[in-house]
Amino acid sequence: MNEKDAVAALAALAQEARLRIFRALVGAAPVGMTPSALSAMLDIPSSTLSFHLKELIHAGLVSAERDGRSLIYRPEMARMDTLLGYLTDHCCQASGCTPRATRRSTRC
Numbered sequence: 001m002n003e004k005d006a007v008a009a010l011a012a013l014a015q016e017a018r019l020r021i022f023r024a025l026v027g028a029a030p031v032g033m034t035p036s037a038l039s040a041m042l043d044i045p046s047s048t049l050s051f052h053l054k055e056l057i058h059a060g061l062v063s064a065e066r067d068g069r070s071l072i073y074r075p076e077m078a079r080m081d082t083l084l085g086y087l088t089d090h091c092c093q094a095s096g097c098t099p100r101a102t103r104r105s106t107r108c
Helices: 003-013 016-027 035-042 046-058 077-088
Strands: 062-067 070-075
Touching: 003 016, 003 046, 003 077, 016 035, 016 046, 016 062, 016 070, 035 046, 035 070, 046 062
Parallel strands: none
Antiparallel strands: 062 070
């Protein structure tokens, strides 16, 4: 991950509704959620939800898949892992802090 991608991902999450949406999707992983389920769960109007989902997709944090007449939104956990790795790569300047292999992974 490069700096530009990290900034885009962090900017997408730096908004209350988008952070709530992403956390809800992480909780529903790997199955995902429909927009109507997200809207009901988070009490976000569908037009507002659509805008926020588009921003999360643009940042690479969420994907959408058509399932018949519905869209299913899922978190991109590999992208989040990459972002967390980017943020912690220089932890303790590589001198004795928790080795990368033992750090918490967000894989489901």
